[in-house]
Amino acid sequence: MVVVMNGRSASITIDVDPLRAYRAIHGLRRDGDGDQDRGKGKNGKKGGKSKGAKTKTNTETNTETDLETNLEGEIEGEIETRGKDDVDEGPDARASDPIYTVALPRFWSLIEEIGAPATVFVVGQDATRYAAAFEPAHRTGSEIANHSFAHDYRLSRKGKEEIDEDLERARLQLLPLAGPAGVVGFRAPGYNVSPTLLRCLVSAGYLYDASLLPAPAYFGLRAAAIAAYALARQPSASCVGHPLQFAGPLEPYRMTADRPWKPHPRGALVEIPIACEPTTRIPIIGTTWAMFPAPFRRALLARAQARLGHLNFEMHAIDLLDASDPGIPRDIVARQRDLHIPLSQKIAAFRDLFATLGRVARFRTLRDVAADLMSASSTDAKASKDTRDTPPR
């Protein structure tokens, strides 16, 4: 059962993935181009070439759309992080990550312009170092949520103990940022969940998960990327994921850990899917919003707004950087083509999006959306004849 939200609402959510996550995504060396000047010199010959030539060539990359690059990048990240449980590059590597020092202030400016609360998914590993970057969360009424401790793309493949440890390490780091409201929301790196991961969320007292992207085309692109990697090099241990995770409902619903794509009236967790256009299921996320021509993206949004009671917009902090910003290694610039879209153009696009959303929807944090849905559906469930105690197969 999908509970139709009472009135139209929207959430602005941002995943604060550090630059080193993009290094992992694109299979770049950890000790690669540390700054733009050095990067320029290397790019000509090595061009961010990874260990064992694990990445696509520049030519291949440059022929892709930004969306494909980003989507496949998620897969590459999964592959590249195999056996790299700890993606921490050490204090120096994180000392001045422009994701926190440049992109986040721009995000808060946009949020304060429209007076909306946001939901901010934070990598626990960086929370203490960059605590000041999250101070606007309090005055904007924004929510701090868990984006795992180390942004390990394989988190969903780990066992209960490791997942429990990761979630708790992240939560402890995020609590000082979150304040009394605590940490009740989670989004998985790479959108991948598993029954074990979701059970861990339930047992840790989480209210909602916001990982699922109900876009079958995304699943197709990802599976194709994994197949290509298997053909080119070696079978991957990366997560194809369950296809049904990419074909679930478009609006928030209660679900069980075993079948998170299937609404269940007494599910222990709320799932808040990432926004897609309802017919084509094209994701309406930061990457697509910045990349698509304005008339096209506005048409997608209009169709989504007409059909969805709640729209959960997801973006990444890197959406608010461009290639001219200092501190972005050239090898990342070469592969993140969305960095080539001028910042002014992206800022204008997001400003347009938030204004459009705000004209018809009330902005809410995911926590508030989930709490209301849980409360409403609990009342409905009591009246339901469906009293099965076991989750569906």
Ligand SMILES: [Zn+2]
């Ligand atoms: Zn992420």
